[in-house]
Amino acid sequence: MTDHLEYLSLDDPRLPEEMREGALAYVADYRNAKYELVEPTDLLGCIVALQRKLLVDTPKIAERKWWHGQQVAKEMRHARIEVAIVKSDPIEIKVRHGNRSDVWFATHELEGGIVYQQFGDNAGQTRWTRPEGLSDEYLIHIFEPKETNTTLRNFLVQLEGKLTDPSAIAAQKSRSHILDLLYGPKDNAFSASLLMKALADGLRTIKQSKCDDLIAGVEQGFINFRIDGRTASNSCLLLEIINQAHPEYRFVVEELILERLAIANAQRVGDFLSAFAEDNRGVTWIKAAASVMQEKGAKLQQEALNAKSLGGFYGNLYKSCIWLWGAVNGHRFLAGRGRDPTGESKVAANVCEEWLVVASTTMFKAFLDSMDGRHLIADRELIANQRKKGGIEAAEAFVHELIEIQMSYPRSFRANLLQA
Amino acid sequence: MIDTLHNSPGQTRERMLRALGPDYAYFNAQRNERHFDPNAVVFSTLLGLLLAAITAAFKEVGKSLGKAGWNEMLSRLEIDTPEDHPDLRKQLDTIKNTEVTLAQAGSVLSLTEGKALIENIRSNVEHELLALRFPAANAHRIARELSVIIEEKLTGNDRSS
Numbered sequence: 127m128t129d130h131l132e133y134l135s136l137d138d139p140r141l142p143e144e145m146r147e148g149a150l151a152y153v154a155d156y157r158n159a160k161y162e163l164v165e166p167t168d169l170l171g172c173i174v175a176l177q178r179k180l181l182v183d184t185p186k187i188a189e190r191k192w193w194h195g196q197q198v199a200k201e202m203r204h205a206r207i208e209v210a211i212v213k214s215d216p217i218e219i220k221v222r223h224g225n226r227s228d229v230w231f232a233t234h235e236l237e238g239g240i241v242y243q244q245f246g247d248n249a250g251q252t253r254w255t256r257p258e259g260l261s262d263e264y265l266i267h268i269f270e271p272k273e274t275n276t277t278l279r280n281f282l283v284q285l286e287g288k289l290t291d292p293s294a295i296a297a298q299k300s301r302s303h304i305l306d307l308l309y310g311p312k313d314n315a316f317s318a319s320l321l322m323k324a325l326a327d328g329l330r331t332i333k334q335s336k337c338d339d340l341i342a343g344v345e346q347g348f349i350n351f352r353i354d355g356r357t358a359s360n361s362c363l364l365l366e367i368i369n370q371a372h373p374e375y376r377f378v379v380e381e382l383i384l385e386r387l388a389i390a391n392a393q394r395v396g397d398f399l400s401a402f403a404e405d406n407r408g409v410t411w412i413k414a415a416a417s418v419m420q421e422k423g424a425k426l427q428q429e430a431l432n433a434k435s436l437g438g439f440y441g442n443l444y445k446s447c448i449w450l451w452g453a454v455n456g457h458r459f460l461a462g463r464g465r466d467p468t469g470e471s472k473v474a475a476n477v478c479e480e481w482l483v484v485a486s487t488t489m490f491k492a493f494l495d496s497m498d499g500r501h502l503i504a505d506r507e508l509i510a511n512q513r514k515k516g517g518i519e520a521a522e523a524f525v526h527e528l529i530e531i532q533m534s535y536p537r538s539f540r541a542n543l544l545q546a
Numbered sequence: 547m548i549d550t551l552h553n554s555p556g557q558t559r560e561r562m563l564r565a566l567g568p569d570y571a572y573f574n575a576q577r578n579e580r581h582f583d584p585n586a587v588v589f590s591t592l593l594g595l596l597l598a599a600i601t602a603a604f605k606e607v608g609k610s611l612g613k614a615g616w617n618e619m620l621s622r623l624e625i626d627t628p629e630d631h632p633d634l635r636k637q638l639d640t641i642k643n644t645e646v647t648l649a650q651a652g653s654v655l656s657l658t659e660g661k662a663l664i665e666n667i668r669s670n671v672e673h674e675l676l677a678l679r680f681p682a683a684n685a686h687r688i689a690r691e692l693s694v695i696i697e698e699k700l701t702g703n704d705r706s707s
Binding site: 516522 | 556559560563564567568569570571572574575576577578579580581582583584585586587588634635638679
């Protein structure tokens with residue numbers, strides 16, 4: 127059932143000025159509320175969710191994304207607003223709103239690149255070149271700030287100050303050192319040193335056995351918030367590549383690789399992969415390792431969707447990110463080096479990236495929900511709207527989207543969501 | 547009970563999407579720009595791919611058999627090619643129309659002819675998915691699962707009803 131009201135756009139002359147202003151203020155509040163940091167109902171749950179949000183990639187990236195999201199939310203040119211007059215005396219209006227899909231954002235990154243993004247209500251696009259025919263009127267520029275934001279870190283510290291359980295306080299204290307390093311100016315050097323260590327450990331281990339214990343250790347460090355997702359995923363990728371080399375490890379000239387990397391002052395994972403790729407067998411190993419990681423990441427996501435509890439759901443989804451990150455980096459490295467004549471690596475990299483983005487977005491939603499359930503409440507409203515507009519079939523299709531495509535909830539939530 | 551897929555086209559749509567699973571990401575993975583597509587767009591692509599496979603199979607296998615009303619069925623399938631971004635209602639109508647056509651085809655085909663048609667559809671779907679760079683095992687599995695749905699519609703042994 128629809129409400130059959132006549133909705134007017136904000137610039138419709140029939141709309142009285144005070145209603146226009148009222149609708150604008152209401153929508154601005156609604157959009158900004160998504161980024162409000164409030165006292166959580168579940169303190170420990172919120173601390174865990176926030177750390178997952180911070181470490182799923184790197185804390186600096188998480189802060190940049192948070193800041194960017196706030197800028198997009200504040201931008202009212204991006205808002206699509208329609209108003210219906212329900213009653214004129216006393217005045218009662220209904221406001222319908224969402225995102226304008228014809229408006230694009232150009233984010234000027236600190237590194238010099240420009241990313242073009244369009245955020246619709248449940249669809250979006252990212253491009254690295256300006257969309258053809260896009261006029262300036264529909265393009266909003268965002269310039270990344272030079273200083274590292276610490277909004278989320280400050281909030282974490284604030285939450286930690288409210289802990290009373292001594293073991294939780296001690297656990298958080300032991301984790302703060304890693305955040306200090308990752309927020310600091312030497313974060314890249316720190317990450318590179320961990321990659322070098324993983325590589326050295328891996329090359330030493332492979333002489334006796336596979337590197338599975340080392341990989342499990344890195345994964346555990348990521349789960350316990352002792353290593354960021356970017357470093358963890360790249361460490362796992364290097365170790366998986368070495369695993370693929372087994373039993374041909376005797377051909378890997380350990381000292382040569384390590385020496386070469388040290389001389390080149392290797393910082394990024396690409397430097398490490400290049401060292402392997404100098405040998406043709408290395409290319410095969412990188413490809414195999416990326417495929418193994420893709421498979422593990424995809425499997426963890428399915429386990430997440432099948433989880434009976436939210437803990438199992440978020441935990442597996444979080445874990446899937448390091449495997450998919452590693453897969454993206456491995457596939458992307460091959461795609462960008464003329465070693466992908468069929469385009470297979472490019473496709474695999476894009477597929478893994480899509481799954482990764484979905485999972486890491488869910489970490490963001492989980493953090494919001496851990497404060498006050500705001501994302502779940504908003505989704506339930508959307509489901510109810512779909513039901514009003516298109517009946518049970520539309521509600522079911524939307525719930526399918528929330529679970530299977532956006533991976534916002536486990537499958538066990540389906541019936542619960544449909545009751546909205 | 548709210549959580550029920552009582553409507554056959556709705557259930558068929560859900561089953562098709564489940565067969566595809568997370569591999570929806572392969573649909574636009576060859577592009578340079580990254581898209582995040584809603585369920586309706588994903589399904590539109592899947593439905594378009596399946597309809598193309600069915601239509602091609604009707605042309606390849608069915609025409610030579612000279613069955614009564616075949617050209618009419620083929621014309622109906624060709625009309626039902628979905629637009630790029632159809633809404634849910636249009637998608638369900640398309641499924642319903644296709645189900646009617648498949649049931650009609652099933653009534654005039656022998657068991658062997660029906661099997662040949664289904665195998666042709668399965669092979670067409672697999673071929674299309676491989677062209678989109680789906681991993682071979684996944685393309686094979688998805689094509690097989692979709693062909694099971696087609697077989698049910700063709701034989702009237704429909705688990706969706």
